[in-house]
Amino acid sequence: MNEKIGLPETWRWFGPGDPVKLESIRQTGAKGIVTALHHIPHGEVWPLEELMERKQAIEQAGMHWHIVESIPVHENIKTRTGNYNKLLDNYRKNLENVAACGVDTVCYNFMPVLDWTRTDLDYLLPDGSRALRFSFTDLALFDIFILKRTGAENCYSDGHLVSAEVKWKSATEEWKKRLTDTILMGVPGEAPTTLETLLESINIYKGIGASGLRENLFYSLESIMECCEENNIRMTIHPDDPPFNILGLPRIVSTHQHLVEIIRQVNHPSNGICFCTGSLGASKHNDLPGILKSIGSRIYFAHLRNVSREKDGSFFEASHLTGDTDMYQVVKELLRLQKDRNEKIPFRPDHGHVMLDDLKKNSLPGYPAIGRMKGLAELRGLAMGIEKSGLTIKQESEII
Numbered sequence: 001m002n003e004k005i006g007l008p009e010t011w012r013w014f015g016p017g018d019p020v021k022l023e024s025i026r027q028t029g030a031k032g033i034v035t036a037l038h039h040i041p042h043g044e045v046w047p048l049e050e051l052m053e054r055k056q057a058i059e060q061a062g063m064h065w066h067i068v069e070s071i072p073v074h075e076n077i078k079t080r081t082g083n084y085n086k087l088l089d090n091y092r093k094n095l096e097n098v099a100a101c102g103v104d105t106v107c108y109n110f111m112p113v114l115d116w117t118r119t120d121l122d123y124l125l126p127d128g129s130r131a132l133r134f135s136f137t138d139l140a141l142f143d144i145f146i147l148k149r150t151g152a153e154n155c156y157s158d159g160h161l162v163s164a165e166v167k168w169k170s171a172t173e174e175w176k177k178r179l180t181d182t183i184l185m186g187v188p189g190e191a192p193t194t195l196e197t198l199l200e201s202i203n204i205y206k207g208i209g210a211s212g213l214r215e216n217l218f219y220s221l222e223s224i225m226e227c228c229e230e231n232n233i234r235m236t237i238h239p240d241d242p243p244f245n246i247l248g249l250p251r252i253v254s255t256h257q258h259l260v261e262i263i264r265q266v267n268h269p270s271n272g273i274c275f276c277t278g279s280l281g282a283s284k285h286n287d288l289p290g291i292l293k294s295i296g297s298r299i300y301f302a303h304l305r306n307v308s309r310e311k312d313g314s315f316f317e318a319s320h321l322t323g324d325t326d327m328y329q330v331v332k333e334l335l336r337l338q339k340d341r342n343e344k345i346p347f348r349p350d351h352g353h354v355m356l357d358d359l360k361k362n363s364l365p366g367y368p369a370i371g372r373m374k375g376l377a378e379l380r381g382l383a384m385g386i387e388k389s390g391l392t393i394k395q396e397s398e399i400i
């Protein structure tokens with residue numbers, strides 16, 4: 001694609017073990033690779049040598065590496081316990097190391113214990129393809145009957161309690177195990193959590209609450225901003241996925257207000273946002289184009305995907321241009337921001353349906369090749385159409 005038109009296209013690659021190889025990614029048209037050293041346990045220093053090998057492999061395949069997703073934040077940093085200061089030293093070291101490889105943007109999240117949470121990785125769509133889904137009934141079933149969290153029943157509507165109990169009675173052991181593995185999974189390539197550690201963590205976070213977690217985020221951000229500045233790195237926090245409370249864990253990156261608080265509290269240009277339309281869009285209260293208008297000056301990276309919300313708060317991942325998020329408005333705002341700021345805002349097509357030949361292959365949940373490539377192609381066309389028809393007009397962001 002003409003680099004001067006549209007939004008820079010990137011692609012998430014999970015490293016040499018990813019079933020989608022760099023040579024294939026190149027054929028999608030994406031120029032930028034988004035990756036991380038997923039096999040290294042959270043909190044450890046990533047060896048510079050290994051990072052350089054990654055960089056080389058990406059460049060040899062004809063692409064470049066500017067974005068790391070994620071340098072994971074260790075639980076002790078989120079809870080500010082134990083060796084958290086040492087872990088923050090390691091985090092700064094990692095920032096220096098990735099910067100030495102030419103990385104200028106780092107994505108991370110501050111979700112307690114679990115990264116994104118779904119209840120079904122294989123949801124059958126009417127056209128025969130498969131998507132990820134989050135069902136409130138299944139979450140309630142897991143919470144009450146499998147995790148057996150004290151007080152869980154108080155967190156769900158009467159309707160969810162009834163449907164969870166009915167489903168529990170007829171569920172097979174195999175289905176229960178699959179649901180448990182799905183909820184505990186987190187990020188492909190990283191160690192899953194267990195029921196025991198999840199329960200322990202839920203207890204720890206009970207004592208911390210949303211305000212404590214927020215303070216811990218601000219403390220951590222303050223402690224790395226100077227390092228980011230020196231190394232020309234911009235941090236982008238990923239929104240909570242889903243953007244509402246689950247399993248009694250606190251949430252601090254779910255709403256417009258949360259994002260405003262984060263950038264106001266640590267008011268430094270290196271403190272930015274990863275604008276994930278799929279995460280934010282799972283709540284009907286989030287006005288996505290409105291968020292872009294408001295805090296666009298701090299959005300340095302975008303994840304574009306769509307969700308269809310169901311009446312009871314459940315949702316499934318729709319194709320990139322359908323679903324409840326108006327992708328036309330989102331892309332238009334992003335293009336406008338690019339113009340205002342006179343700099344590019346990279347995006348990646350986030351997730352994709354399992355379809356066509358991928359139905360016969362093993363791909364990482366959310367990250368098959370063909371569904372993502374379909375999303376990328378649709379988004380590329382949308383951006384080009386908007387830009388070539390001159391639909392973006394200058395508008396400054398409201399705050400900061």
Ligand code: DNO
Pocket residue numbers: 069070107108109115116187238276303350351366
């Ligand atoms: C899901 C991803 C997230 C994201 C992390 C960032 O597909 O968008 O796992 O990488 O939350 O730390």
